[in-house]
Each structure stands twice: as structure tokens, then as C-alpha cells.
Amino acid sequence: MAQADIALIGLAVMGQNLILNMNDHDFVVCAFNRTISKVDDFLASEAKGTKVVGAQSLKEMVSELKTPQWIILLVKAGQAVDFIKKLVPLLDTGDIIIDGGNSEYRDTTRQCRDLKARGILFVGSGVSGREEGAWYGPSLMPGGNKEAWPHIKTIFQGIAAKGAGYFMKMVHSRIEYGDMQPICKASHLMKDVLGMAQDEMVQAFEDWNKTELDLFLIEIAANILKFQDAYSRHLLPKIRDSVGQKGTGKWTAISALEYGIPVTLIGEAVFARCLSSLKNDRIQCWPGAVAQACNFICKVAL
Incomplete structure (x- = not known):
């Protein structure tokens, strides 16, 4: 039975800490990485004792998600394009892809347009704060399809750094x-x-x-x-x-x-x-x- 609120692809230190941040705010996260062994290592070490779940494939990852399905990409800009192509056939209308890997801003415009035609909502979000900030409160700068914001704002506002504008x-x-x-x-x-x-x-x-x-x-x-x-x-x-x-x-x-x-x-x-x-x-x-x-x-x- 689907149990995860959101999935995150990319288990470098930033990705791991962002997952732990979401876990601390009571969101269930499904972790995935291109190198599958990193998923097992993360679950056995940093994420041990948490609600974080892992997946051995993109198909399994998507099956772990509640609907609508939300996926964060925290990978290098070039890899994000590859993952999006592989994810699209697995997703349904209203699902959301969030690219947090510092892609070129024109890519966000293009992905919004292309994915909207398929019924998928796209967000390009800057993530600032390095490793420690990712866990204890990053600066998040989302942009993209406005229809996605009402869905993801609870998570984004929950994990982001709190400040007075x-x-x-x-x-x-x-x-x-x-x-x-x-x-x-x-x-x-x-x-x-x-x-x-x-x-x-x-x-x-x-x-x-x-x-x-x-x-x-x-x-x-x-x-x-x-x-x-x-x-x-x-x-x-x-x-x-x-x-x-x-x-x-x-x-x-x-x-x-x-x-x-x-x-x-x-x-x-x-x-x-x-x-x-x-x-x-x-x-x-x-x-x-x-x-x-x-x-x-x-x-x-x-």
C-alpha cells in the first residue's frame, strides 16, 4: 500500500539531509538513487530508525507514493533531464516533479510547457543552505507551474528556514x-x-x-x-x-x-x-x- 508523501531522487549529502528534514516534519519520504547501493546504505545508517522508505527502481518508487505523486530531483542538471524522461511514463495527470538541482532557469520554462501538455506539473526550485541548511532549514526558491504550489506548500513551508522576509x-x-x-x-x-x-x-x-x-x-x-x-x-x-x-x-x-x-x-x-x-x-x-x-x-x- 502506498505510504510515502513524497519521493526524493539523489542521495548525496544535500539529498540525504533534505530527506531527514522532511522526516523530522512528519512527512514520509521514499528515497531513490541511481546507484542503488546508496539507498541501502542510507537506510542502514543516517536514516536508520526513521520513517524513510527506500526503492530499488523508479517504478517501485512511484508505487510507494500516495496520489497525487510528488517527486523531488536533487541531482545534477544534466541528470535531471534523464530522470524526467524516465518518470513521465510512470506518472499520471496532476502529479508533480520538482527539480532542486540548480538547473538553468530556461530549462524550467521549457519543462513547465512540455510537462503541462502531458498533465504533469513542474516546479524548478532553488535550494540554498548547503548540507546543514538542508536538514535544519534551507532557503527554498520555487518557481514554475503555479498550480503545483497549493499542493507542495505544506512541505515547503514546513521544512524551509523561518525568517522575516x-x-x-x-x-x-x-x-x-x-x-x-x-x-x-x-x-x-x-x-x-x-x-x-x-x-x-x-x-x-x-x-x-x-x-x-x-x-x-x-x-x-x-x-x-x-x-x-x-x-x-x-x-x-x-x-x-x-x-x-x-x-x-x-x-x-x-x-x-x-x-x-x-x-x-x-x-x-x-x-x-x-x-x-x-x-x-x-x-x-x-x-x-x-x-x-x-x-x-x-x-x-x-
Whole structure:
């Protein structure tokens, strides 16, 4: 007898933790993975003692679901297309496919159109928060067929991070300032104190990214440092040594003071941006160029 409220395909750490999050909120989840052994391993370890059920095939997975059937894909973008093709013959009118694998947004538009013609509702949802956030409250950004929302909103609102709209967004965005500032300080010390060449700095960042500092911003810092122009010269020194802010950094610092919460790193990062914008020869803020480049790449990538 069908018992699962929703199925999730993709048992990397994010997928596993999202399943455990749904389980904690009293939803029964059916887990599936292309490599079947991962299903057995997950049920025997992380999901042991939970209500999570497993499936050995897509057909079995669908048979475990209550109707209408809801399926989350948490796989690489290219794999999502393959799974959707295999799922469609197994689904009925009104069933819902949710792609949480960071597919290109135009794919969502296309899948909505194509699947609607078959009576299947499609949602493309961004999932932010990394492994810990997936379990304890991710940021979920669903888009796609509006008819799907009344069905999935209970699960989405149940497992998502709770916050007060723009206040939550303000703090979330400015945590990035706090991440970027130590990277900028490190690049400043390497260049102006240790006298390291830019290629040596690249190697340092790449080495760090193989340790517990395996972070997106560390990765792009290395890419920024190594990037060369059409004349095979490093581009970073040509970037204006100044970086600004849109106001949310200041608002975050002010709110922290009002609530008595010490967010010293974010505060210092905001002050550093203010300093970098001052135009005089007494202030040297080469890290401003790194921050400016990081800002640009984050906007493009995210």
C-alpha cells in the first residue's frame, strides 16, 4: 500500500539531509538513487530508525507514493533531464516533479510547457543552505507551474528556514561580506607583507580549497587571481581598488547594535568597504579589488 508523501531522487549529502528534514516534519519520504547501493546504505545508517522508505527502481518508487505523486530531483542538471524522461511514463495527470538541482532557469520554462501538455506539473526550485541548511532549514526558491504550489506548500513551508522576509535576506546577504573580508585580508598580507607573486597566491588559495576551507568564495578567489587578459597579464591589478555596498551591510550593522548582537566581522567588512571608496593616497586597499571581483562573480554565478 502506498505510504510515502513524497519521493526524493539523489542521495548525496544535500539529498540525504533534505530527506531527514522532511522526516523530522512528519512527512514520509521514499528515497531513490541511481546507484542503488546508496539507498541501502542510507537506510542502514543516517536514516536508520526513521520513517524513510527506500526503492530499488523508479517504478517501485512511484508505487510507494500516495496520489497525487510528488517527486523531488536533487541531482545534477544534466541528470535531471534523464530522470524526467524516465518518470513521465510512470506518472499520471496532476502529479508533480520538482527539480532542486540548480538547473538553468530556461530549462524550467521549457519543462513547465512540455510537462503541462502531458498533465504533469513542474516546479524548478532553488535550494540554498548547503548540507546543514538542508536538514535544519534551507532557503527554498520555487518557481514554475503555479498550480503545483497549493499542493507542495505544506512541505515547503514546513521544512524551509523561518525568517522575516527582507530582514532574513539582509542578514543572509551580508554574511557574505564576513566571508569575503578574511579572503581580502589574506590576499593583502600575501601581496604587501609577504611579497608573494600572484601565481604563488593562486597556489595558496587552491591548496586551501582542498582542506576544510573548501568554499565557493575560496575557489573563485583563486580563479580571480589567476585570470589573465588577452595579453597574458593578470587582470586583477587593473581592477579599480574600490568596492561599495548597497546599504544592506550598514543596515545589518545598525540592526546588530540595536539588538545587542555582536557581528564584529560583518561590521569590519562594511568599514573596509567604506575605506576602499575613499580616494586618497594614504589608504591602500588592494583587497577592495578582490572584493569587487568576488562581488561580480557571485552575481553572475548565483
